[in-house]
Amino acid sequence: MPKLIYEITPHLKMLSAHPTLDGFEDFVGCYLLIGEKKALVDVGPTAGIPGLLNALSMAAVSPDEIDYIILTHIHIDHAGGIGQAVKTMKNARVVAHSRARNHLIDPTALWNASQATLGELALRYGRIDPVPENRIIIAEEGMQLNLGNGLVPEILLTPGHAPHHLAVFDRLDRILLAGDMAGVYMHDFFRPNSPPPFKFQEFLTSIDKAIDLQPAQIGYSHFGCYGDAVKKLHAVRAQTVLWHEIVRVGAKQGKTAEEMFGLLRTQDDTIEKIEKLDKSVYPRDYALILNTIRGLMAAE
Numbered sequence: 652m653p654k655l656i657y658e659i660t661p662h663l664k665m666l667s668a669h670p671t672l673d674g675f676e677d678f679v680g681c682y683l684l685i686g687e688k689k690a691l692v693d694v695g696p697t698a699g700i701p702g703l704l705n706a707l708s709m710a711a712v713s714p715d716e717i718d719y720i721i722l723t724h725i726h727i728d729h730a731g732g733i734g735q736a737v738k739t740m741k742n743a744r745v746v747a748h749s750r751a752r753n754h755l756i757d758p759t760a761l762w763n764a765s766q767a768t769l770g771e772l773a774l775r776y777g778r779i780d781p782v783p784e785n786r787i788i789i790a791e792e793g794m795q796l797n798l799g800n801g802l803v804p805e806i807l808l809t810p811g812h813a814p815h816h817l818a819v820f821d822r823l824d825r826i827l828l829a830g831d832m833a834g835v836y837m838h839d840f841f842r843p844n845s846p847p848p849f850k851f852q853e854f855l856t857s858i859d860k861a862i863d864l865q866p867a868q869i870g871y872s873h874f875g876c877y878g879d880a881v882k883k884l885h886a887v888r889a890q891t892v893l894w895h896e897i898v899r900v901g902a903k904q905g906k907t908a909e910e911m912f913g914l915l916r917t918q919d920d921t922i923e924k925i926e927k928l929d930k931s932v933y934p935r936d937y938a939l940i941l942n943t944i945r946g947l948m949a950a951e
């Protein structure tokens with residue numbers, strides 16, 4: 652049985668969102684901020700909502716107690732389940748980037764894009780239901796949500812990975828909830844996470860903004876919360892710059908994404924670590940890295 656709840660501080664837990672898809676058991680982390688009020692950061696895909704509700708109940712939190720759901724961005728693995736979540740979390744208002752708003756109200760284009768990018772995986776994640784317009788709050792740079800007990804998470808607009816990306820900074824414990832803005836950190840290694848339409852310069856600006864905050868810990872959606880946050884932010888910045896350069900050269904030579912995977916292998920030992928992953932998770936990571944390479948190929 653995969654672990655569902657990770658205790659981080661007295662105010663913060665990570666809940667695993669979907670333990671039901673093979674190879675994705677420990678893949679999507681949602682964060683629960685606990686003051687007098689409660690906020691969830693991301694909800695995972697529709698297929699993960701039963702698991703998330705299970706984790707909430709194990710944390711002794713009823714769905715009615717969730718006051719805010721902050722969406723780091725609206726990629727299907729983070730927010731596909733939001734329409735289902737707001738039906739159960741009846742008092743929750745959804746805090747999202749202005750560029751996410753219309754997609755939340757009418758997710759048709761988001762669903763089509765998810766299928767185009769992820770293929771069959773989108774179907775396994777499950778359909779995306781709409782969110783009623785009156786439940787949505789548009790996030791602004793520096794917006795603070797006062798949850799009580801000194802817990803005042805702050806919004807940072809962090810485009811790059813996606814135009815509708817934001818991060819959440821908990822000043823009380825100096826924890827950055829990074830969503831996908833700072834790559835993936837799983838199985839003890841980093842990798843860039845830059846599916847199309849990745850914006851390279853915006854990514855760099857967003858990472859630098861996060862470094863300026865000097866967080867002590869960083870909570871990744873994929874997967875878990877760790878110390879040495881600034882070091883990790885610098886590392887993934889440098890790695891993304893390296894991959895971008897390698898892929899840019901490869902693209903000029905007309906190489907395919909699959910060939911570039913081999914090219915990256917010669918210059919970053921992360922690829923070798925990925926190849927050694929258990930066969931239950933390697934196909935997932937391989938497919939996602941090809942998407943990351945495709946995003947870097949087209950990146951501005």
Ligand SMILES: [Zn+2]
Nearest residue numbers: 724726812831
């Ligand atoms: Zn994403």
